[in-house]
Amino acid sequence: MTRDALDRAAVTAFLVARHGDAVCDSAIEIRPLPGGLCSEVALVTARLRGAAGARRVTLVAKLVHGTAAREAAVYRRLSRSVGRRFSPELLGAERLGRGRWLLYLERIEPAHAWPWADSGHTARVLERLARLHEETPQGAALPAWDYEAENLAMARDTLSLAERLPRGEVPALARALPALRRVVSALPAMRRQLLAFQPLGRAVIHGDVHPGNVMVRRRDGVVEPVLLDWARARMGSPLEDVSSWLQALGYWEPEARRRHDTLLAGYLSARGLPPALTRPLRDVYWFASASNALAGALGHHLAMACGASAPGVLAAAARNAADWLRVIRRADACWS
Numbered sequence: 598m599t600r601d602a603l604d605r606a607a608v609t610a611f612l613v614a615r616h617g618d619a620v621c622d623s624a625i626e627i628r629p630l631p632g633g634l635c636s637e638v639a640l641v642t643a644r645l646r647g648a649a650g651a652r653r654v655t656l657v658a659k660l661v662h663g664t665a666a667r668e669a670a671v672y673r674r675l676s677r678s679v680g681r682r683f684s685p686e687l688l689g690a691e692r693l694g695r696g697r698w699l700l701y702l703e704r705i706e707p708a709h710a711w712p713w714a715d716s717g718h719t720a721r722v723l724e725r726l727a728r729l730h731e732e733t734p735q736g737a738a739l740p741a742w743d744y745e746a747e748n749l750a751m752a753r754d755t756l757s758l759a760e761r762l763p764r765g766e767v768p769a770l771a772r773a774l775p776a777l778r779r780v781v782s783a784l785p786a787m788r789r790q791l792l793a794f795q796p797l798g799r800a801v802i803h804g805d806v807h808p809g810n811v812m813v814r815r816r817d818g819v820v821e822p823v824l825l826d827w828a829r830a831r832m833g834s835p836l837e838d839v840s841s842w843l844q845a846l847g848y849w850e851p852e853a854r855r856r857h858d859t860l861l862a863g864y865l866s867a868r869g870l871p872p873a874l875t876r877p878l879r880d881v882y883w884f885a886s887a888s889n890a891l892a893g894a895l896g897h898h899l900a901m902a903c904g905a906s907a908p909g910v911l912a913a914a915a916r917n918a919a920d921w922l923r924v925i926r927r928a929d930a931c932w933s
Contacts (some may be wrong), residue, residue: 600738608658608874611701612643616654618645627658636661636828639933640704656688657702667740675737675801675830681741683729683824692732694717705823712849718813720863721903722822726806727867729824730835733801741800744831745788752781754842758899759815766902766911766913767841776929777922780887783932787884791834796870802838804829807845836885839864846909848920880931 608621608627624644637660645652661668672687686703693699712718722829756777763772780787794800803810803824810826833839842859861882862872898921903912 601750605693607699608641608643611691612645612654615688615701616645617647620644623691623772624877629655632897633770636665640821644910653663655704657685657704658807659700660693660697661700662697666696666698667742668701668830670740671827671830672700672702672717674740675733682723685724685823685825685829700727704728705812705814705825707812708820710814712813713808713846713853716852716856718820718822719846719853719856720860721813722806722811723839723860723864724867725822725824726803726835726838726842727864730797730800730838731868741829744833745785748888748892749784751893751896752784753893755899756781758896758903762899767899767915767918767922767924770913773922773926776926778931780925780932784888784891787928787932788888789838789927791881791884791888793838794834794877794882797835797868799832800835802831802833804831804833804836804837806838806842808849811842822899832884833844834881835868836882837889840882840886841889844889844920848917883924883928883931886924890921890924 605625605627608625608755610627612620624641626642628640628642629638630640639658640655642653642655643656645654659668669690669692672684675684675689676687685701685705688703689693689701690699691699709718759774759777760768805826805828806824809822812823812825813820814823815821837859843853843857847857851862858874863876865872895918898914898918902911902918
């Protein structure tokens with residue numbers, strides 16, 4: 598995070614306004630954390646001096662800009678309905694200019710560095726998603742976003758890149774390219790069927806559920822998952838969140854891949870629905886997975902394969918692209 602984006606004066610002013618205590622001289626530490634393409638994140642640690650003596654506080658400061666700036670509005674609007682049950686608490690938000698916000702967020706202390714080897718934690722994320730999809734009012738006024746148009750534009754860009762890419766770079770393309778063409782062509786109709794599927798229908802969804810955007814914390818003796826990075830929250834199909842989680846985690850955890858159907862059925866049970874994985878449900882599940890693949894994930898890995906010079910980077914990109922191309926072929930088979 599740049600010094601201009603997050604200077605000590607701004608942090609000091611926020612801390613004093615929030616806590617009413619004086620900040621000890623030279624007692625603010627700002628440490629950059631991994632962030633996204635359209636955000637910069639830092640851990641802020643400060644020592645405050647008040648009537649009760651000195652104390653230490655921590656929070657996360659996140660600068661969001663461009664399309665990710667809508668995250669500020671998402672946090673403010675969803676906090677009225679779902680509060681801290683699903684996300685870090687929004688402590689404050691400061692507008693820095695057009696399309697730029699500085700968010701102050703509760704710091705989540707992880708209970709485990711990598712909890713996903715335990716399938717129980719994986720299932721708890723799906724239970725948390727079920728409550729989000731069921732409890733968040735459908736009238737929650739999220740910031741406007743023509744996701745359908747953006748998803749289709751990204752899909753067409755991905756297809757264009759795939760058709761230009763030398764086949765040797767991503768061997769899986771040779772088999773998957775015809776399916777990719779058909780899925781991109783059918784994407785609007787696939788999404789209409791997905792969004793109309795009952796009894797799930799539409800709900801407020803997180804929109805980007807993967808292991809990097811979920812932490813497990815312990816609060817009041819209870820271990821619970823917390824969803825981070827809400828910039829892509831929108832109205833959509835709950836299966837977009839569910840498939841995003843299961844597909845992303847399955848890449849890292851073989852047990853999650855083996856238990857895929859059991860975990861999917863567990864989500865349905867958490868929604869109070871019969872856990873039967875019917876053919877219509879499987880079809881729209883794979884339509885949701887293909888939508889996620891074409892929203893940027895597949896294009897990213899194809900671009901990495903196209904521009905990679907190191908053999909290890911190329912191999913990893915080709916392997917990731919092959920995983921997403923398998924999703925495309927499954928969606929194509931369901932549509933056909």
